[in-house]
Amino acid sequence: MNSVVSYFSQTEGYQAIVKTLSELLGFDATSLVAFIVFGAVVTIVVTVLATIGGLGTYAERKISADLQMRQGPNRVGPFGILQFLADGVKMILKEDIVPRQADRFLFNISPLLCLLGVFASLAVVPFSSGFTLVNLNVGIIYLLGVASIVGIGIFLGGYSSNSKWSMLGGMRGASQIISYEIPVTLSILAAVVIVGGLSFGAATEAQGGLPHQWLIFHNPFTFIAFFVLFIGSLAEANRAPFDLPEAESELVSGYHTEFTGMKFAFFALAEYIEVFVLCGVASALFLGGYKVPFDLGTGAIFSEKLGLHPMLAKNIGQLLQLGAFFTKALLLYYVVIWIRWTLPRLRVDHLMVLCWKYLTPIALFNLVGVAVWMYAFDGQSFFALIAKMGAAAGGHH
Amino acid sequence: MFGSTLFIISALLTLGGAFMVVASKNLVHACVFLLASLFGVAGLYATLGADFLAAIQLVVYAGGVVILMLFAIMLTGGSQDLSNKYGLNKIPGMGSVRTYIAGGLSALVISLVVLKILANVIKSAQVGELPEFTTTVEKIGTMLLTDHILAFEISSILLLGALIGAAVISRPRKG
Amino acid sequence: MMTLASYLFISFALFAAGVAVIIARKNIIAMLLGIELMLNAAALNFAAYTRFLNNNYEGHIMSLFIIVIAAAEAAVGLAIVIRFFQIRDSIHVDDATQLQS
Incomplete structure (x- = not known):
C-alpha cells in the first residue's frame, strides 16, 4: 500500500x-x-x-x-x-450565538465544511518520502478538488448568516475562489507536464535537493508559473492583499461577521491551516519539497560512513526530510504574512481584472511554453543545458 | 475490508444525499445535499478502481458546478422567494401519502422489470481482477489521445462554445 | 457486497431521485439539480460496467465525457436561468410561456 x-x-x-x-x-x-x-x-x-x-x-x-x-x-x-x-x-x-433569522442548518455546517476541506487536503501533502499520509496517484487533482470545499463553506457561511456584510463577503469569496482556481490549476499543470505524473511523490522525486535542481529553476516558464501559483494561492486562501471576503474596513469582518465562539475559531483555524497547506504544495511542486541536498534524505550515507543501523539511518533521513519540508513551507508562510502587513487591499474589480486579464493569460502562455520547452530540449533543465554547452565548448579547445 | 467499508459509506452518502435533494424544501439545502451525493459518487468511483474519475468528479462538481448553482440561486433572489407573479407561491407538495405510495409502487415495478432484463448481464458479470493501486491516468490519457481523439477535440470545442455562450447569454443587454 | 447489482441499484436510485426532482419542482435551478443527479447515475453505470464486464477502461472515457457535458450543461443552463430572471423576474417554469401558442 x-x-x-x-x-x-x-x-x-x-x-x-x-x-x-x-x-x-x-x-x-x-x-x-x-x-x-x-x-x-x-x-x-x-x-x-x-x-x-x-x-x-x-x-x-x-x-x-x-x-x-x-x-x-x-x-x-x-x-x-x-x-x-x-x-x-x-x-x-464564549456564548454560541445563532442569529434568529439565520439558516440554522447551514449556519452550523459551514465552519465544518471549511475544516473538512482543509483536513481532507492534508491527506496528500508530502511531509517526507515516508511520511505522506497517502501518496495518491491523482493527489494533485484530489487536492484541487477538496480545497474548493473551503470556498463552499465560506459562501454558505456568508449566505446563512442573513446579514448584508456576510452575504457580500460570501459572494466575494466564492467568486474569487472559483476565478483564481483557473490560473492556479494551469500553473500546477505546468509542473505536471515536466514531472509526468499527478502525485506529489512523483513531483518531489523529480527534483533534487539543491536549488538548481528545483522545478522553479527548470526553465523560465516554470519560474513565472511559481509566482502565478503563489499569487493565486494567496487569493484562494483569502489572504491579504486579496482578503476581500473579510475586508474589515468595508464589511465589518465579512463572511464570519455573525459567527462567535468555536464556529469563528473553526473558520480562523481553517484559514491558517489552508495557508500552510498551500505553502507546502507550492514548495513540494516547485521548491524541491522534502528533498535534502546531497541525498542525505535517504539515510544511506549515515549507515555507510557512520556505521549506524540501516533503519536508524533511514529514520534520521526522514527527520531531515521533514525538516527540509517544514523549513520551506514555513519560510513561504512568513512571506505570506509579510505580504499581508505590507500591501494594501485590492478593489473587487481590480481583483477580477488581475485574475482574468493578467494571471490567466500568463498561465496559459506558460503552459504552452513549458510544453514547447519539453519538446524542444527533451525535458532538460536550463542549468543542464548550460552545463552541456559548457562541456561542448570545453571540448573544442 | 477497507474497500467494502468505503463502499458502504459512499453508497449511504449517495443515496441519502439524493433522497434529501428530493425531500428538502429549501433550494440551498438541496444544493448542499447534492454536493454530498456527488461526493458519494466520487467514493463509488474510487471503489471501482477509477481513481482519475473520482478526482475529476471532485474537481468538477465541488469546485465548479455546485458553486455555480449556489451563485445562480443567489443571483435569482435566493431560496426563499419561490413565488411567481401568478400567485403560485409554494412548491407543489411532496408530502402527500398518496404520492409516496404511488411513487414507491411504480419504482418497484420499474426496478423489477429492469432487473429482469439485466439478470443475464448481472449473472455473467465477474469481478475483473484489477491490479491493486495501479493508475488509470496513463491509460485514460493514452486512450483519449489515440482512439478517442475526435471525441476529445469535439468536447473541447463544446466546452469553448459553452464558455462563450454562457458569457454572451448572461450579459445584460444595454439600451 | 460490491457486486454489479448493487452499483446498478445505486445508479437506479440516483436516476429515480433526479426524475422525482424534475417532476416535483417548478423551480428551474432545482430541475437543473435533478439533471445533474441523472447524469451522474449514467456515468456511474458506465464505470461499473467497465469494472465488472470488460476491464478495458472504455467506460471511464465515456464517464469522463459525461462529466464534461454535465459541466457545459450546467454553465449554459444557469446562464439561461439568470437571463430569464433578468427578463421575467422569476425562475419558475410556469413563467416561461412566451413560446407557447
Whole structure:
C-alpha cells in the first residue's frame, strides 16, 4: 500500500506485532494493525497541523507587531507563545450565538465544511518520502478538488448568516475562489507536464535537493508559473492583499461577521491551516519539497560512513526530510504574512481584472511554453543545458 | 475490508444525499445535499478502481458546478422567494401519502422489470481482477489521445462554445 | 457486497431521485439539480460496467465525457436561468410561456 503504513511496516517491530496479534485474535491482523497505525498517524498529523494553525495566529500577530515597531502578544508564556491557547480557551467560553433569522442548518455546517476541506487536503501533502499520509496517484487533482470545499463553506457561511456584510463577503469569496482556481490549476499543470505524473511523490522525486535542481529553476516558464501559483494561492486562501471576503474596513469582518465562539475559531483555524497547506504544495511542486541536498534524505550515507543501523539511518533521513519540508513551507508562510502587513487591499474589480486579464493569460502562455520547452530540449533543465554547452565548448579547445 | 467499508459509506452518502435533494424544501439545502451525493459518487468511483474519475468528479462538481448553482440561486433572489407573479407561491407538495405510495409502487415495478432484463448481464458479470493501486491516468490519457481523439477535440470545442455562450447569454443587454 | 447489482441499484436510485426532482419542482435551478443527479447515475453505470464486464477502461472515457457535458450543461443552463430572471423576474417554469401558442 502506497502510504505511510508501508514505511512503518519495514520495521521489525511492526512485523512482530502483526504476528502476535494474529495469533492472539485468531485471524490475519495485517489490515487491523495497518488501520490502527494509519489512524494514529492521522491523529498526529491533524494535531500537529492544528497546532501550526494556532501558532500561525501567534506568528501573524508577532510579525505584524515587528513590522509596525510594536510588542505584540507577550503575556502568556515565554514571549507570549501560548497566546493561541489563551485565545482558544476564550473562544470555547464564549456564548454560541445563532442569529434568529439565520439558516440554522447551514449556519452550523459551514465552519465544518471549511475544516473538512482543509483536513481532507492534508491527506496528500508530502511531509517526507515516508511520511505522506497517502501518496495518491491523482493527489494533485484530489487536492484541487477538496480545497474548493473551503470556498463552499465560506459562501454558505456568508449566505446563512442573513446579514448584508456576510452575504457580500460570501459572494466575494466564492467568486474569487472559483476565478483564481483557473490560473492556479494551469500553473500546477505546468509542473505536471515536466514531472509526468499527478502525485506529489512523483513531483518531489523529480527534483533534487539543491536549488538548481528545483522545478522553479527548470526553465523560465516554470519560474513565472511559481509566482502565478503563489499569487493565486494567496487569493484562494483569502489572504491579504486579496482578503476581500473579510475586508474589515468595508464589511465589518465579512463572511464570519455573525459567527462567535468555536464556529469563528473553526473558520480562523481553517484559514491558517489552508495557508500552510498551500505553502507546502507550492514548495513540494516547485521548491524541491522534502528533498535534502546531497541525498542525505535517504539515510544511506549515515549507515555507510557512520556505521549506524540501516533503519536508524533511514529514520534520521526522514527527520531531515521533514525538516527540509517544514523549513520551506514555513519560510513561504512568513512571506505570506509579510505580504499581508505590507500591501494594501485590492478593489473587487481590480481583483477580477488581475485574475482574468493578467494571471490567466500568463498561465496559459506558460503552459504552452513549458510544453514547447519539453519538446524542444527533451525535458532538460536550463542549468543542464548550460552545463552541456559548457562541456561542448570545453571540448573544442 | 477497507474497500467494502468505503463502499458502504459512499453508497449511504449517495443515496441519502439524493433522497434529501428530493425531500428538502429549501433550494440551498438541496444544493448542499447534492454536493454530498456527488461526493458519494466520487467514493463509488474510487471503489471501482477509477481513481482519475473520482478526482475529476471532485474537481468538477465541488469546485465548479455546485458553486455555480449556489451563485445562480443567489443571483435569482435566493431560496426563499419561490413565488411567481401568478400567485403560485409554494412548491407543489411532496408530502402527500398518496404520492409516496404511488411513487414507491411504480419504482418497484420499474426496478423489477429492469432487473429482469439485466439478470443475464448481472449473472455473467465477474469481478475483473484489477491490479491493486495501479493508475488509470496513463491509460485514460493514452486512450483519449489515440482512439478517442475526435471525441476529445469535439468536447473541447463544446466546452469553448459553452464558455462563450454562457458569457454572451448572461450579459445584460444595454439600451 | 460490491457486486454489479448493487452499483446498478445505486445508479437506479440516483436516476429515480433526479426524475422525482424534475417532476416535483417548478423551480428551474432545482430541475437543473435533478439533471445533474441523472447524469451522474449514467456515468456511474458506465464505470461499473467497465469494472465488472470488460476491464478495458472504455467506460471511464465515456464517464469522463459525461462529466464534461454535465459541466457545459450546467454553465449554459444557469446562464439561461439568470437571463430569464433578468427578463421575467422569476425562475419558475410556469413563467416561461412566451413560446407557447
